[in-house]
Amino acid sequence: MSDNRYRVLSGMRPTGKLHVGHLKSVLEIWKKLQDEGHTCFFLVADLHALTTEWNDSKKIYENSTEMVSEWIAVGISPEKSAIFMQSQVPEHAELFTILGMITPLGLLERNPTYKEFVQEIGSEEKVANLGFFSYPVLQSADILLYKANKVPVGKDQIPHIEIARDLAEKFNRIFGEVFPLPEPLLAETPKILGSDGRKMSKSYNNAIYLSDNIKLIEEKVKIYMTDTARKTRKDPGEPERCPLFTLHKVFTPEEEKKHVELMCRTAGFGCLDCKKILLKNMVPEIEKIQDELKKTSREMVEDILEEGRKKAKEFASKTIEEVKALVFGRKNEKSKR
Ligand code: SF4
Structure with missing residues (x-):
């Protein structure tokens, strides 16, 4: 060229x-x-x-x-x-x-x-x-x-x-x-890993779809697999072992992502708090796409x-x-x- x-x-x-x-x-x-x-x-x-x-x-x-x-x-x-x-x-x-x-x-x-x-x-x-x-x-x-x-x-x-x-x-x-x-x-x-920890795929029934309604997305996130070595709220976790964290990597802004990593590794918060942060960042992006989808x-x-x-x-x-x-x-x- x-x-x-x-x-x-x-x-x-x-x-x-x-x-x-x-x-x-x-x-x-x-x-x-x-x-x-x-x-x-x-x-x-x-x-x-x-x-x-x-x-x-x-x-x-x-x-x-x-x-x-x-x-x-x-x-x-x-x-x-x-x-x-x-x-x-x-x-x-x-x-x-x-x-x-x-x-x-x-x-x-x-x-x-x-x-x-x-x-x-x-x-x-x-x-x-x-x-x-x-x-x-x-x-x-x-x-x-x-x-x-x-x-x-x-x-x-x-x-x-x-x-x-x-x-x-x-x-x-x-x-x-x-x-x-x-x-x-x-x-x-x-x-990006799906809710069961395998590669996100329709065949594995573990995906969050762009067309899922928001309530369904919240339910899927609620049961998303996390670091299985983190047994209780008091145990520190490791984001790199956590399937949910692969979503933070693509949806959560850099600064907040660092905060999530720190809080996970120091048991500063629980997985439920972590999931709320993810939803706060992910949902508006998906809503915007769904609004556009209605126009086609x-x-x-x-x-x-x-x-x-x-x-x-x-x-x-x-x-x-x-x-x-x-x-x-x-x-x-x-x-x-
Ligand atoms: S705190 Fe977040 S990153 Fe850490 S294991 Fe729980 S869901 Fe995963």
């Missing part, structure tokens, strides 16, 4: 409503990137959702529009970014097919995130299909189609970017230079997705023309960017 702006690609599987983990570890980073003026493509990964939700596929579209309305409520802007559905830009499937031809099976068999993902969705049988086995190739196609040079990810997803880099490098070597090698943009957000309609979201589809398609079709020109020796190469 000619200036200091990145071309960013990121996406989410539409598997249900969003929780505070999504807000703090993904959406706020997207917002920052778009507000800094980088060229951002944010996709609803509905084809990826199909790899696990194929037996209940009708809900994918519903989940997708719901999820996009939450993106908008959080501040992801259709004016600044291309927001679109993966399945509505067929070039993703086309590039996936071509990349599939140069993907060694061993690369997919060694995919280190496979086991973790199976554990999270809780069913190996559900993902015993070719689509799921080859999802890193589709993910690579998503990234390379937009010639993204930065992909915001958590540490655990770095292997996926490495697969995309391997495939880009191999394609460029065999057919000719098309793809920049994408790099991970490491998100510096702490891992299904029609509005569908219009946004259509506009985003056009923007994404314009870029993606040029890349595919370039790819086909090199792979098949076609002469109608339309663009060189």
